[in-house]
Amino acid sequence: MAVDPAGQFEELFKYYPAVVALLTRLGFAREDARDLAQQVFLRVYEHMDTYRGESKWSYLEKVTRRLAYNALRDRHAAKREGIPVATDEILELPDPGEPADVLLESKQTVERVRHAVAQLSPSDQTSVRMQLAGFSYEEIATQLGITISALKSRLNVARERLRDLLKEEPEGWGDLDDR
């Protein structure tokens, strides 16, 4: 069956605002999102000959995710080539007006958590990092290719190990369980 590139492009362009919306959700500034969305549609246009009208949304989604992913990856590459960030700059602890001893104690706690997590197995670290990043159980399980119950089991093991390493209940992390 002959493909009508103009018609296909017209169908796809209806989704342009949705693509811009997705890109802003992914952290792109509004103007950057618009520029990237234009690249998405330009690329779609250039590849209309490979599009067979099977699923407009999935076709567009694939192109969008690819370009967004590569743009974010480029940002990381640019950061790596830049000036390394000092540890103290990463430690954006609350209320710098707190007394020095409180801040010091807080920094020490952060270091204890950091070292405790670093002692978990690589796969447990991966799960813990993803949970700390704010992903839901479902999202993490999908990314890890395991069931939600297997993920919960893995996180429980990690939590017990952290409790041993920290010598206290790893609270403050538990409120993620509600997601």
Place this chain on the structure above:
Amino acid sequence: MIAKEEWDAAYRLLLEDGRKRLGPPPTFEEAEALLHGDLAEEEAERVRERLSVYPDLLRALSEPIPSDGGNILSAEELAADLARIRERVRRTPAEATPLPFPQRGSPFRWVALAAGIVLAVAIGTLVLRQRDPQKRGMTTQVLYPEGLRRGEPTEPAITLSSSTDYMLQPVLSSRRQSRAYRFEFLDVTVSPPRRIWRRDDVPQRPDGTFMVPLATGDLEPGPYRLVLYGVDETEQPLASYGVRLLAR
């Protein structure tokens, strides 16, 4: 009790630690292969671990696409963006006939205009090709690198016609710079692939692409692969681009 802010601060440090230890994020092709379950378990674990220290990239793979953009763009912004796309499309080899561009109107009018532009490009190309069938033309074709998943390309090969020659314009997405670049054009119908030609010292353009002429007159129809090598102290393949030549 460990405060949430302390967890957050530790998390940021852990990301930095992980990035230093694990290196740059996986490529999109690696991440996609992971999601499709196409990687061996050991490799999958490595890709997962690297992805976990780049949560923004994980989100790019999994964030649901909104069912519509709502009012994220005004009609004017939508028109401006469509005009920019139109401008970029116009720069493609087949020149589109300029269309009038109304100043105001509903977004769907712009959609209709975009469709008109694309149609004009398609018709223009057809007319140009039919005007003088004896004369071989030169068509510019942008090529995007293919990823490999278990040795198989993840992108469909670009289809080329043997009725015209091409100025291939391969895109190199990597930011890594090499001292020099060279290309090989391979016949992949045989194993191992047979090299048909090689071009050394091909300059990279400011936009990251290359210009590589391809004469199709003497080529048999079938699949081919263009491979880009970076030449430094040693040579290493940087990207490959699949093409399929049709007998017409």
